[in-house]
Amino acid sequence: MWFSLLSLVLGTALAGSLLAWLASNSGPVVSLRKIAKSAPGNSDDAPPPVQRLIEVVNQTLPQTQCAQCGHPGCRPYAEAIINQNAPINQCPPGGQSLIDELAELLGRESVPLDTSRGDNKPAQVAYIDESLCIGCTLCIDACPVDAIVGASRQMHTIITDQCTGCELCLPPCPVDCISLEPASRTLDQWRWPKPVISKRS
Amino acid sequence: MALAQASHIQTFMNWLRELLTGDGRTLKIRGGLTLPRNKPGLPVDNNIVSLNVPEHIVIPLLDYHHKPVTPCVRTGQSVSTGDKLAPGIIASTGGTVLTIEDRPVIHPSSLLAPCVVIATRSEQINQQPVHCALDVPSIARIALCGVRGLGGAGFATATKLERSAPLGQPIDTLIINAVECEPGISCDESLLICEATSVVRAMIVMMELTACKRCVLAIENDKLLALAALKQAMQQLSTLSKNIDVQLLAPIYPSGAERPLIERVTHIRLQEGRRPVDQGVVCINVATALAASQAQEGYPLVSRIITVAGEQAVNAVNVRVLFGTPVRNVLEQTGNLQNIKLSRVRVGGPLSGFDLNNLDTPVTATTNCISIEAPLVTNSPDPCIRCDACSEVCPVDLLPQQLYWYAQQDDLDKSTHYGLNQCIECGCCDVVCPSRIPLTQTFRYARSALQEQTQAKQRATDAEQRYQLREQRLSAKAAASEAQRKMAKTTLTQGNDPIAAALARAKQRRNNPDSDNPA
Numbered sequence: 001m002w003f004s005l006l007s008l009v010l011g012t013a014l015a016g017s018l019l020a021w022l023a024s025n026s027g028p029v030v031s032l033r034k035i036a037k038s039a040p041g042n043s044d045d046a047p048p049p050v051q052r053l054i055e056v057v058n059q060t061l062p063q064t065q066c067a068q069c070g071h072p073g074c075r076p077y078a079e080a081i082i083n084q085n086a087p088i089n090q091c092p093p094g095g096q097s098l099i100d101e102l103a104e105l106l107g108r109e110s111v112p113l114d115t116s117r118g119d120n121k122p123a124q125v126a127y128i129d130e131s132l133c134i135g136c137t138l139c140i141d142a143c144p145v146d147a148i149v150g151a152s153r154q155m156h157t158i159i160t161d162q163c164t165g166c167e168l169c170l171p172p173c174p175v176d177c178i179s180l181e182p183a184s185r186t187l188d189q190w191r192w193p194k195p196v197i198s199k200r201s
Numbered sequence: 202m203a204l205a206q207a208s209h210i211q212t213f214m215n216w217l218r219e220l221l222t223g224d225g226r227t228l229k230i231r232g233g234l235t236l237p238r239n240k241p242g243l244p245v246d247n248n249i250v251s252l253n254v255p256e257h258i259v260i261p262l263l264d265y266h267h268k269p270v271t272p273c274v275r276t277g278q279s280v281s282t283g284d285k286l287a288p289g290i291i292a293s294t295g296g297t298v299l300t301i302e303d304r305p306v307i308h309p310s311s312l313l314a315p316c317v318v319i320a321t322r323s324e325q326i327n328q329q330p331v332h333c334a335l336d337v338p339s340i341a342r343i344a345l346c347g348v349r350g351l352g353g354a355g356f357a358t359a360t361k362l363e364r365s366a367p368l369g370q371p372i373d374t375l376i377i378n379a380v381e382c383e384p385g386i387s388c389d390e391s392l393l394i395c396e397a398t399s400v401v402r403a404m405i406v407m408m409e410l411t412a413c414k415r416c417v418l419a420i421e422n423d424k425l426l427a428l429a430a431l432k433q434a435m436q437q438l439s440t441l442s443k444n445i446d447v448q449l450l451a452p453i454y455p456s457g458a459e460r461p462l463i464e465r466v467t468h469i470r471l472q473e474g475r476r477p478v479d480q481g482v483v484c485i486n487v488a489t490a491l492a493a494s495q496a497q498e499g500y501p502l503v504s505r506i507i508t509v510a511g512e513q514a515v516n517a518v519n520v521r522v523l524f525g526t527p528v529r530n531v532l533e534q535t536g537n538l539q540n541i542k543l544s545r546v547r548v549g550g551p552l553s554g555f556d557l558n559n560l561d562t563p564v565t566a567t568t569n570c571i572s573i574e575a576p577l578v579t580n581s582p583d584p585c586i587r588c589d590a591c592s593e594v595c596p597v598d599l600l601p602q603q604l605y606w607y608a609q610q611d612d613l614d615k616s617t618h619y620g621l622n623q624c625i626e627c628g629c630c631d632v633v634c635p636s637r638i639p640l641t642q643t644f645r646y647a648r649s650a651l652q653e654q655t656q657a658k659q660r661a662t663d664a665e666q667r668y669q670l671r672e673q674r675l676s677a678k679a680a681a682s683e684a685q686r687k688m689a690k691t692t693l694t695q696g697n698d699p700i701a702a703a704l705a706r707a708k709q710r711r712n713n714p715d716s717d718n719p720a
């Protein structure tokens with residue numbers, strides 16, 4: 001008697017799991033429960049070591065290495081922000097979005113960009129007018145990311161892909177043959193425009 | 202052993218599911234739309250018309266990611282059909298390179314891209330068989346012949362097959378995709394009807410090439426003429442084609458999209474970021490398979506079939522067009538150029554395509570359809586009423602309304618979390634949305650924003666690395682010169698000062714003029 005009962009229960013369980021397996025084939029890729037469970041939230045750990053914090057701030061900075069912030073590069077600025085409590089609004093290439101991001105990251109107040117350091121400009125790239133270049137190598141020494149190739153008394157040129165548009169090559173050039181132009185948009189960098197939705201009253 | 206057992210269980214389960222669901226061999230994708238098939242402006246017959254070679258052809262120098270590639274030909278150079286113009290790009294006909302300059306290309310932006318312009322020779326050259334090296338391995342032959350995916354994405358077929366057997370991952374299932382689900386496109390259907398025997402032969406070649414266990418031709422169940430032609434061809438080649446299954450699919454858009462199709466045919470759900478080949482599946486468009494098999498005999502891929510159709514098309518027809526032919530020329534030769542200014546020319550189907558801004562753009566491997574539609578009247582969208590119709594039709598099981606919420610707020614992290622990268626941009630959600638919200642457009646925007654963010658991050662990392670290396674180099678240099686100075690100083694202070702020694706020698710000479718000669 002109990003044997004038949006047991007076999008009935010087992011058989012039902014087996015059939016149930018089979019049906020469940022069949023149904024699971026059409027389950028959603030992103031199930032709501034999964035999203036709710038793994039919703040991104042900041043896990044408040046113990047305060048990270050200073051070095052790691054500097055690393056995080058450095059990764060947030062745009063790495064233009066333009067020194068407009070008054071520090072010789074992005075990493076020194078990150079170190080100053082953490083170690084010397086330097087203001088977070090000194091980076092013109094990062095602009096307001098960087099300030100907001102840093103403010104959220106460090107728990108400081110978001111302030112407007114300090115425009116005495118410079119204005120936030122769209123992405124730009126340096127160009128050397130090769131007919132004017134005399135090959136003095138002064139710009140090569142000035143470039144913080146080694147994006148200029150050339151040799152003494154040979155024409156110089158900019159590796160466009162590696163230029164950060166920091167403008168540091170402009171002052172040393174004795175013949176003013178370097179100009180900054182807006183970074184050209186090639187097809188692989190093109191992005192779809194955001195649909196404009198007019199608000200209805 | 203365990204694997205073999207698992208595959209037996211899989212087969213049994215498939216059989217059981219078919220038995221339970223009762224729809225036999227016709228598969229249905231999840232979600233999707235049943236769209237009207239016989240709307241006005243479709244080709245009346247299934248003939249393929251060959252067009253004349255235009256005076257000039259324009260070949261864009263762009264790779265799969267639309268990144269410019271460096272040409273390996275010069276202005277004035279003579280080229281013949283199948284010659285390499287740049288890595289991965291071949292000349293579609295013989296002639297002289299007229300110029301290499303920036304020209305408009307088929308792309309949703311109106312940006313220019315570097316192109317090779319070839320003045321074609323007056324005599325017909327593209328008919329003659331070709332010289333592509335036959336002594337290279339079969340996959341390299343496909344690469345040499347410039348075969349790319351003709352289904353829509355244009356991915357290099359050789360790259361796709363490289364990762365499969367015999368070198369890489371063994372292939373379980375080869376899916377030949379003849380599901381042309383977007384209404385209005387019939388180039389693959391006409392190819393099947395006109396060249397069924399070559400298609401079946403091509404499938405046999407592809408089976409050998411990928412060393413797959415099973416080959417499935419996926420096709421919709423309402424393409425009766427194509428099915429009849431296929432059946433006849435398979436009967437003719439019955440000894441060779443016995444391992445080919447024909448898998449019928451319900452005519453639902455977008456059954457032909459790679460991921461939903463693979464999931465339906467093999468019951469394998471691909472995880473995000475994984476390629477089908479990682480799971481032992483290769484999915485190839487039917488025309489691509491034909492091109493790849495022709496590449497085995499040394500014929501390069503230089504043309505494709507394009508459906509010219511649309512509501513305002515004067516003469517809807519399937520045409521075989523040489524790559525690099527300007528769209529204007531295609532329309533002119535098919536007699537569709539009059540009154541074109543009043544219409545909207547769309548490339549790549551009514552749902553998944555985009556409007557073309559310039560008719561002088563050249564046809565490429567991904568141009569499957571040119572449709573001539575009436576100008577669009579857009580009403581501004583209403584707010585979302587949370588009807589959930591978009592989630593019901595989504596073939597990859599996303600939640601478009603949630604995704605839209607985050608995408609339009611530029612919250613890319615949350616968008617990624619809600620599967621932004623899995624969106625196949627099929628446009629089903631746009632069609633059903635009662636508020637006319639531009640969902641797909643927003644997802645495209647968010648996706649390209651995400652791509653740009655990744656690119657910017659990569660550039661920043663590179664710049665940082667270069668900055669660090671420069672700092673290291675400069676500090677090493679400074680340290681070296683400091684060390685040199687220090688050494689000079691110690692030499693001076695330790696008494697073996699060369700200047701003092703010279704002075705002493707001079708003094709000695711002055712005192713002792715006779716011993717002037719040290720020798």
